[in-house]
Structure formats: C-alpha cells, structure tokens
Amino acid sequence: MLILLNLLAGVALLVWGSHIVRTGILRVLGADLRSVLGRSTSSRWRAFLAGVGVTSLVQSSNATAVIVTSFAAQGLLPLTSGLAIMLGGDVGTALMARVLTLDLSWLSPILILFGVPLFLSRKQTRLGQVGRTLIGLGLILLALHLIVETAQPMMQGAGVRVMFGALTGDTMLDALVGAAFAMLSYSSLAAVLLTATLASSGVISLKVALCLVIGANLGSGLLALMGTLAQNAAARRLALGSLAFKLTGALLILPFAPLLARGLPVLIANPREAVVGFHVIYNTLRCCACLSLIDPVARICTRVLPDRPQPNGELRPLHLDAAALPTPTLALAHAAREVLRIGDIVRTMLDNIADLIHDNNLDKARETVRMDDDVDQLYAAVKSYLTLISREQLDEADSRRWTDIIALTINLEHAGDIIERIVGDIEEKKIAHRLSFSEEGLGELDDLQARLVSNLQLGLSVFLTNDLRCAERLLAEKERFRDLERAYSYKHLDRLAGQTLRSIETSALHLDLISDMKRLNSLFCSTAYPVLDAAGALHDTRLRKRVLDTMHVKE
Structure with a gap:
C-alpha cells in the first residue's frame, strides 16, 4: 500500500x-x-x-x-x-x-x-x-x-500485476x-x-x-x-x-x-x-x-459551427475595421466611434435606473444587468483593437488621443459595473421586499439621475470635440454634483430623525445610491481633465472655482 x-x-x-x-x-x-x-x-x-x-x-x-x-x-x-x-x-x-x-x-x-x-x-x-x-x-x-x-x-x-493487467x-x-x-x-x-x-x-x-x-x-x-x-x-x-x-x-x-x-x-x-x-x-x-x-x-x-447573428448589435463591434490599422489616425477614429456606442449603452442603463427607482420591475432590472455584458464585450474589443495600433507611428496628438480613448473606455466599463451593482442592490433591497422611496427621496434621486445623464452626454461631447468651454462646464458640474450629494445625504438623515417610515425602510439603499451616483459622475466628468490640461487651463479653472466659492460664502 x-x-x-x-x-x-x-x-x-x-x-x-x-x-x-x-x-x-x-x-x-x-x-x-x-x-x-x-x-x-x-x-x-x-x-x-x-x-x-x-x-x-x-x-x-x-x-x-x-x-x-x-x-x-x-x-x-x-x-x-x-x-x-x-x-x-x-x-x-x-x-x-x-x-x-x-x-x-x-x-x-x-x-x-x-x-x-x-x-x-x-x-x-x-x-x-x-x-x-x-x-x-x-x-x-x-x-x-x-x-x-x-x-x-x-x-x-501479484495484485499490481492484476491491476495493470486490465x-x-x-x-x-x-x-x-x-x-x-x-x-x-x-x-x-x-x-x-x-x-x-x-x-x-x-x-x-x-x-x-x-x-x-x-x-x-x-x-x-x-x-x-x-x-x-x-x-x-x-x-x-x-x-x-x-x-x-x-x-x-x-x-x-x-x-x-x-x-x-x-x-x-x-x-x-x-x-x-x-x-x-x-x-x-x-x-x-x-x-x-x-x-x-x-x-x-x-x-x-x-x-x-456557423456564426449566429446576434439579436441586437450591442454584442459585436460595428466600427473596429482591421483594414484601418495601418493608418493610425483612421483606426483611432473607428475606435472613438465604438466607444461612443458603449456610452449609448451606459445611457440606456442609466435610464433604466430611473424607472427602477419608481417601479419594482424585475424584468427591467435583469435586462439592465445583462446589458453590462454588452459593455464588457465592447470594452474588450476596443481594448484589443487599440493594442494592435502601432504606437511608434503615432505623433504627439494621436498618442494623446489614443490615451484619451483607452481612458474613456475603461471609465465606461467601470461605470457599467457600478450600474450593475446599483441594480443588484435595488433588486435585493427594494424589489424583493416591494418597498418604495419617500416622495422627497424620489425627487432627490431623480434629480441626481437626470444630472448623471446630462453629464454623461456632456462628457462624451467633450471627448468628441475637445471643446474647452464644455470641459470647464463639465468640471463645474462635477463640483455641483458633489455639493448636491452632500446636501441630499443630510436631508435624508433629517427625515430619519423625523421617523419617516419610507425613509427608514429604504435608508441604506438610498445612501448607497447617492454614493454610487457620485462615483459615476466622477467617471463621466473625467473627460474634462485631458482637455483642460492640454489647454493649460486646469489650474486656472480650479483657481476660478475657488474664487467663486469664496464670493458665494461672502454673499
């Protein structure tokens, strides 16, 4: 033995x-x-x-x-x-x-x-x-x-011989x-x-x-x-x-x-x-x-094993043309178009969150979670496509554009993961128990969700156009969103002190949503920094923001 x-x-x-x-x-x-x-x-x-x-x-x-x-x-x-x-x-x-x-x-x-x-x-x-x-x-x-x-x-x-004799x-x-x-x-x-x-x-x-x-x-x-x-x-x-x-x-x-x-x-x-x-x-x-x-x-x-046509176009990239790879500028343009498609999927996921905040729709929750797989699929495709572009052939502007594209792709993929987690929390803590937010809480969440959608669209516009004024506006929106997140958190705590039943039942979910929305907003607004940095305006924008804050306090 x-x-x-x-x-x-x-x-x-x-x-x-x-x-x-x-x-x-x-x-x-x-x-x-x-x-x-x-x-x-x-x-x-x-x-x-x-x-x-x-x-x-x-x-x-x-x-x-x-x-x-x-x-x-x-x-x-x-x-x-x-x-x-x-x-x-x-x-x-x-x-x-x-x-x-x-x-x-x-x-x-x-x-x-x-x-x-x-x-x-x-x-x-x-x-x-x-x-x-x-x-x-x-x-x-x-x-x-x-x-x-x-x-x-x-x-x-003898036993060994019998065993291997089989x-x-x-x-x-x-x-x-x-x-x-x-x-x-x-x-x-x-x-x-x-x-x-x-x-x-x-x-x-x-x-x-x-x-x-x-x-x-x-x-x-x-x-x-x-x-x-x-x-x-x-x-x-x-x-x-x-x-x-x-x-x-x-x-x-x-x-x-x-x-x-x-x-x-x-x-x-x-x-x-x-x-x-x-x-x-x-x-x-x-x-x-x-x-x-x-x-x-x-x-x-x-x-x-033939290729099966997808029921929708989200799972497969549409613009990543391999024939464009020898021309880096053209390939970067194709990659940018594909990233905008990822942004469209994230926008749809954000719209679904607005519906889930109001209604306990389990089917929509599961569909939103599935859409994160679409985001991951396109993210992997764009990342692989970008790695095939020869960095040695890129000039300074194209190299910066390559970096901007991969940075936005990563941020949108992270946003999809956060939204997936948000929907999972809503399903577990709200839909499963058939709860609802208070009227005041709904108004606050709706406001933050609408601002998220607006900032996502503005961020994609800044990515596409590199417009300095839009980038400055986006950075200001980030600061405003942060102030609102803090204010709405305090208001929710005041409602808890007033023993509002709906606020008590959904308190943990409400605070988690506000925190996650702040993280999403930071990801959407990050496209402003490369534009401001390239224009040398990042320091001036922050200085102007501090001056305006000081003037607001004095008033």
Missing part, C-alpha cells in the same frame, strides 16, 4: 511540476508569446513553427490552446492559422517529452536549490518567476525519478484511459512522461503504453474543446478542428498498435525511449500531414 501511495505521490508531483513551469513561463514571457502567436498569421508554416516554439517553452499544448482560442474568439486570428498553431503545439509537446525523459535526475536538486531562494526573495519580479520555473523543472525531474524508483518493487506484487486487453479502452488521465492531470505531457516511465519499469507493456500515448493526445484535444464551450463560435471551431485532427490520427493508428509494439523494440530496445520516440514520430507525421488538410477541415468546422 505504501508503495502505491509513493507512486501516486510521484504522479501528483509530476502534474504539479508541469503546472508550476507553465505558470512561470507565462508570467515571464506571456506578452511576448502572445505577440509571437499574433504575428504568425502570414504563413501556415510560420504559424506551425510558432506553435512548436511557444509550446516547447510553456510545456503545455493546453496553455497554447487557451491563448490561440482567445485570439480566435476576438476575431484576431484566422481559423486556418489557428489550426496550424495548434498542430505545431502538438509537436512542441512531443519534443519536450523527449527532452524530459533524458537521464537528468542529477539536475533536479540543482534546479530546486537555486530556484527556491530566487523565487522567495523576488516573487513579484520576472526573475522571481524564472525561479518558479526552475522549481517546476526540478520537481518534474524529481517526480520522474521517484516514479522509476517506486515502480521497480511494484512488479513483485489495461492489456483492448486498444480502445487503453486509449480512453490515457485520454482520461490527460484530462484529469490537465497535461498530456505529464501523461506521456508517466506512461514512458511505467513502460521502462515493466509495469505496463509497450502495446499498452502506445495506446495510452495516443489517448493522451486525444485527451488534450477534448480539454481544449471543453475550455471553449463558454466562448463564441470562432473559438469553438478552432478547438473542434484540432480535436478532429487528433481523433482522425488516433483512429488511423490504433489498429496498428500491436504491430508497432512488436516492431519498435527492433529499432529501439529501451521501452522508455521507444514510447517517447513513438510519441515524437507520431505527432510529427500526423501534424505535417494535417497541414495540407487545414482548408477543408476549416470549411467543415465553419459549417458545423
């Missing part, structure tokens, strides 16, 4: 080491790897080699699949290029399995010895993440050594077991390394090992498909095409597994080397052959 526990502990350590390496590499080189994959669409072979290189670094075709499918979901990667990258990822995983099965057990203590202090002393730096990667590599090598040492005495037990009957069953282990460990690399180690120890036969390897490849494809279930059709098509390649390869090679198991020892005597060599050769031949089938598979996947 202790020997079995040691084996399972070695497997767990192997999986954990793979996870640590993947995390460390992505944190150190994540942006660079994404950039490499994003620029690899010009050539199918270039995309294939990019997949090989990136996967060799992160040691996980699943990690590569997550990056590539996210690009496809945003419309930044053609399906054919994505499939080529995924095929390259399969080859990259096989090459790393070959490297890690070399006799490198002596390297494990060295990697851990240097990696631990490096990581603990500089966790938040890139160098600290390099230390994390070294720890992961050391744990992988240590786990493989532990599995080898544990597997030797296991073969002396894997020697059916090639399809063995492949399914390999797929299941790859999915459970979230790593086909870990499954292949374990299989090679068990085969070298004589725990499983070479035929079973080959079937497990084929199944592990299939399991990684299933993992990628499951990871895209919540994404759009573009991402699911990419994962489906990759799985189709792996499934086709498995169905073609599995009938020959017994023949290969008899022939491989003639060429490669060491079972461990035979398993890993088969993995490399199988994936290389399969992926190179599938490169010529990318176009028909892409067409089939598109027919199986």
Whole structure:
C-alpha cells in the first residue's frame, strides 16, 4: 500500500511540476508569446513553427490552446492559422517529452536549490518567476525519478500485476484511459512522461503504453474543446478542428498498435525511449500531414459551427475595421466611434435606473444587468483593437488621443459595473421586499439621475470635440454634483430623525445610491481633465472655482 501511495505521490508531483513551469513561463514571457502567436498569421508554416516554439517553452499544448482560442474568439486570428498553431503545439509537446525523459535526475536538486531562494526573495519580479520555473523543472525531474524508483518493487506484487493487467486487453479502452488521465492531470505531457516511465519499469507493456500515448493526445484535444464551450463560435471551431485532427490520427493508428509494439523494440530496445520516440514520430507525421488538410477541415468546422447573428448589435463591434490599422489616425477614429456606442449603452442603463427607482420591475432590472455584458464585450474589443495600433507611428496628438480613448473606455466599463451593482442592490433591497422611496427621496434621486445623464452626454461631447468651454462646464458640474450629494445625504438623515417610515425602510439603499451616483459622475466628468490640461487651463479653472466659492460664502 505504501508503495502505491509513493507512486501516486510521484504522479501528483509530476502534474504539479508541469503546472508550476507553465505558470512561470507565462508570467515571464506571456506578452511576448502572445505577440509571437499574433504575428504568425502570414504563413501556415510560420504559424506551425510558432506553435512548436511557444509550446516547447510553456510545456503545455493546453496553455497554447487557451491563448490561440482567445485570439480566435476576438476575431484576431484566422481559423486556418489557428489550426496550424495548434498542430505545431502538438509537436512542441512531443519534443519536450523527449527532452524530459533524458537521464537528468542529477539536475533536479540543482534546479530546486537555486530556484527556491530566487523565487522567495523576488516573487513579484520576472526573475522571481524564472525561479518558479526552475522549481517546476526540478520537481518534474524529481517526480520522474521517484516514479522509476517506486515502480521497480511494484512488479513483485501479484495484485499490481492484476491491476495493470486490465489495461492489456483492448486498444480502445487503453486509449480512453490515457485520454482520461490527460484530462484529469490537465497535461498530456505529464501523461506521456508517466506512461514512458511505467513502460521502462515493466509495469505496463509497450502495446499498452502506445495506446495510452495516443489517448493522451486525444485527451488534450477534448480539454481544449471543453475550455471553449463558454466562448463564441470562432473559438469553438478552432478547438473542434484540432480535436478532429487528433481523433482522425488516433483512429488511423490504433489498429496498428500491436504491430508497432512488436516492431519498435527492433529499432529501439529501451521501452522508455521507444514510447517517447513513438510519441515524437507520431505527432510529427500526423501534424505535417494535417497541414495540407487545414482548408477543408476549416470549411467543415465553419459549417458545423456557423456564426449566429446576434439579436441586437450591442454584442459585436460595428466600427473596429482591421483594414484601418495601418493608418493610425483612421483606426483611432473607428475606435472613438465604438466607444461612443458603449456610452449609448451606459445611457440606456442609466435610464433604466430611473424607472427602477419608481417601479419594482424585475424584468427591467435583469435586462439592465445583462446589458453590462454588452459593455464588457465592447470594452474588450476596443481594448484589443487599440493594442494592435502601432504606437511608434503615432505623433504627439494621436498618442494623446489614443490615451484619451483607452481612458474613456475603461471609465465606461467601470461605470457599467457600478450600474450593475446599483441594480443588484435595488433588486435585493427594494424589489424583493416591494418597498418604495419617500416622495422627497424620489425627487432627490431623480434629480441626481437626470444630472448623471446630462453629464454623461456632456462628457462624451467633450471627448468628441475637445471643446474647452464644455470641459470647464463639465468640471463645474462635477463640483455641483458633489455639493448636491452632500446636501441630499443630510436631508435624508433629517427625515430619519423625523421617523419617516419610507425613509427608514429604504435608508441604506438610498445612501448607497447617492454614493454610487457620485462615483459615476466622477467617471463621466473625467473627460474634462485631458482637455483642460492640454489647454493649460486646469489650474486656472480650479483657481476660478475657488474664487467663486469664496464670493458665494461672502454673499
């Protein structure tokens, strides 16, 4: 029993080491790897080699699949290029399995010895993440050594032979077991390394090992498909095409597994080397052959998973034209138009708040919450589009405009989140209990809501025109809103002191609404600052505001 526990502990350590390496590499080189994959669409072979290189670094075709499918979901990667990258990822995983099965057990203590202090002393730096990667590599090598040492005495037990004897009957069953282990460990690399180690120890036969390897490849494809279930059709098509390649390869090679198991020892005597060599050769031949089938598979996947037209235009960007990217000024204009669409959605959400303050309309509350998903979708699209604009080609004015666009996009996304929370509070504290605000409270909330809508429109106008007078007016409106928020809070507290029943019932919600509206107003009015700052009028505006406040106090 202790020997079995040691084996399972070695497997767990192997999986954990793979996870640590993947995390460390992505944190150190994540942006660079994404950039490499994003620029690899010009050539199918270039995309294939990019997949090989990136996967060799992160040691996980699943990690590569997550990056590539996210690009496809945003419309930044053609399906054919994505499939080529995924095929390259399969080859990259096989090459790393070959490297890690070399006799490198002596390297494990060295990697851990240097990696631990490096990581603990500089966790938040890139160098600290390099230390994390070294720890992961050391744990992988240590786990493989532990599995080898544990597997030797296991073969002396009759029970162990019976347990693994269940894997020697059916090639399809063995492949399914390999797929299941790859999915459970979230790593086909870990499954292949374990299989090679068990085969070298004589725990499983070479035929079973080959079937497990084929199944592990299939399991990684299933993992990628499951990871895209919540994404759009573009991402699911990419994962489906990759799985189709792996499934086709498995169905073609599995009938020959017994023949290969008899022939491989003639060429490669060491079972461990035979398993890993088969993995490399199988994936290389399969992926190179599938490169010529990318176009028909892409067409089939598109027919199986077509793009569904959206019931409204809010979920998909309308103005982010990729053809305009080589002309930064034009691309910035398209991005600005899309940001204005986000502003229109936020305006609609604000109008719905006015209705919810008066009426307990649960359907409208839920629709308003759903609209925040539209805001998030367009926010992600605009942000991704802006990152594709070359900053080096921007002059000073365009660079400032780029900054203004991304700042407003972020502020509107934050506003959507705040409105979503406001609606959630109204639903929980007012609609669920069928409460209503007092007449005085309604009047105050209506006033603030109307000012919010007006300031949002004025803020978008300032963003569009960069008009100095409108920016000064917007900043003055921000100060006026702040004064009203304070005054209305005091009035509400006076009503509580007067024991007004409706004010008591809705007191917490009322004060939260006023506070959240103040935050929204600050976000809407923030577009004034870049205009005033560029005109050198920000200091003068604040000075003029202080003078007017002083005159008002004297009066």
